[in-house]
Amino acid sequence: MKIELSKDQMRLAISETQSYFRNELDAEIGDLKAEMIVEFFIAMLGPKIYNQAIDDSGAFIRDKLSELESILYAPDKA
Numbered sequence: 001m002k003i004e005l006s007k008d009q010m011r012l013a014i015s016e017t018q019s020y021f022r023n024e025l026d027a028e029i030g031d032l033k034a035e036m037i038v039e040f041f042i043a044m045l046g047p048k049i050y051n052q053a054i055d056d057s058g059a060f061i062r063d064k065l066s067e068l069e070s071i072l073y074a075p076d077k078a
Contacts, residue, residue, distance in 0.1 A: 003046035005038075015039045 005013060017034040021027045029037075 001047060001050070003042050003050065005042070010035070010038065 010033075017037055018029055021029050021034075040070040048069055
């Protein structure tokens with residue numbers, strides 16, 4: 001799976017990366033280097049973050065379905 005950012009999202013990510021380097025590392029980087037860094041982290045971390053989000057949302061949904069079953073189930077009084 002390839003994760004892609006829109007042009008606006010990429011512009012913002014580049015700007016934020018440059019700001020981070022400037023403020024935290026006292027270093028200036030250009031647009032190309034910032035874009036390469038963003039693309040590297042998307043490629044390396046994007047799938048892991050995506051999969052974790054899918055796992056977390058699946059657990060949440062399973063938990064809510066379990067609650068729903070206990071609410072909807074009518075015990076048999078025999």
